[in-house]
Amino acid sequence: MYLHKNSIPLYFTFLLTFTINSLDLTSHTGLGQCNHPKMPSRIALLGATGQTGRGVLQNLLEQDVDINIYVRSESRLIDMFPSISSNAKATIFEGVISDQSLIVKLLTGVDTIIFTLGWNENRLGTHIIEEGARAILTALQGISKQSEQISAPPRLIFLSSVSWNERLNPIDNPPLMTRVIRQAFYYPYQDLLAGQKILCSQPQLVNVTLIQPGALIEEAASGFDISIDKVGVGISYTDLSAAMVEIAMEGRFADIPAVVVTSKAGYDFGRYAGVILPKVVKGLAASFLPGFWMVNDLMARFWS
Numbered sequence: 094m095y096l097h098k099n100s101i102p103l104y105f106t107f108l109l110t111f112t113i114n115s116l117d118l119t120s121h122t123g124l125g126q127c128n129h130p131k132m133p134s135r136i137a138l139l140g141a142t143g144q145t146g147r148g149v150l151q152n153l154l155e156q157d158v159d160i161n162i163y164v165r166s167e168s169r170l171i172d173m174f175p176s177i178s179s180n181a182k183a184t185i186f187e188g189v190i191s192d193q194s195l196i197v198k199l200l201t202g203v204d205t206i207i208f209t210l211g212w213n214e215n216r217l218g219t220h221i222i223e224e225g226a227r228a229i230l231t232a233l234q235g236i237s238k239q240s241e242q243i244s245a246p247p248r249l250i251f252l253s254s255v256s257w258n259e260r261l262n263p264i265d266n267p268p269l270m271t272r273v274i275r276q277a278f279y280y281p282y283q284d285l286l287a288g289q290k291i292l293c294s295q296p297q298l299v300n301v302t303l304i305q306p307g308a309l310i311e312e313a314a315s316g317f318d319i320s321i322d323k324v325g326v327g328i329s330y331t332d333l334s335a336a337m338v339e340i341a342m343e344g345r346f347a348d349i350p351a352v353v354v355t356s357k358a359g360y361d362f363g364r365y366a367g368v369i370l371p372k373v374v375k376g377l378a379a380s381f382l383p384g385f386w387m388v389n390d391l392m393a394r395f396w397s
Contacts, residue, residue: 186198209337310356317335319336319352
């Protein structure tokens with residue numbers, strides 16, 4: 094192509110403008126834009142009465158989407174959301190996670206699953222995540238066999254932990270600190286990893302996106318950052334819930350295997366040290382001191 098010398102600056106201006114508009118400049122997130130076939134029309138939520146799940150449900154009720162809600166106790170859910178039983182968008186499924194017929198009904202017709210089951214204390218015998226993962230996978234296998242047409246696997250938004258993100262820069266996520274945190278929450282993390290492994294083993298049945306927050310903090314919302322390579326210290330439950338719903342609703346996250354979520358106010362360790370350190374000390378004591386929880390529970394009952 095021949096260009097007159099006076100047209101060269103104009104050409105490069107056009108080329109630069111076209112290039113910038115063609116790139117996805119999403120600041121520090123490292124997340125690209127992509128066009129997912131459609132927004133979810135029906136979402137299944139597991140763990141709706143937990144601290145994260147309550148916030149997720151509150152956010153989902155504000156979206157234009159139908160919701161299948163799994164709970165062990167419908168009465169407890171209604172205590173938290175008194176109008177939920179009369180909400181036309183919500184269908185409640187009550188029972189034990191091992192009830193396969195219930196979980197099949199829960200997941201039938203669903204294109205997105207949000208999984209917030211879990212336990213925060215370092216107690217032996219925690220298996221709720223593993224049991225939930227097995228129940229989901231078994232149900233999806235049954236639904237897949239019964240389906241007469243091939244369809245894309247549902248997305249699954251899975252609450253994980255930044256402590257198990259191997260991609261992060263060691264400067265941002267120091268190995269020694271990570272080892273201490275993993276030990277302080279050893280038993281719930283073993284449950285988490287077992288469930289994560291089960292769900293990620295069958296990509297033809299379910300498309301998993303791991304949500305990996307830092308410390309979970311009880312405080313007011315400050316907004317949130319979603320990234321694949323930038324980690325902060327913590328995130329409020331309110332921000333975490335909103336971030337999970339945004340990730341579930343937006344197609345640009347559909348093919349991303351893991352994201353890190355942080356409150357906009359969650360990058361200062363000093364801000365959260367007084368909350369995080371006692372939990373870590375308690376978790377380490379539970380790992381190394383036999384009978385710790387028996388003594389802890391007796392003292393809690395005595396002081397209550």
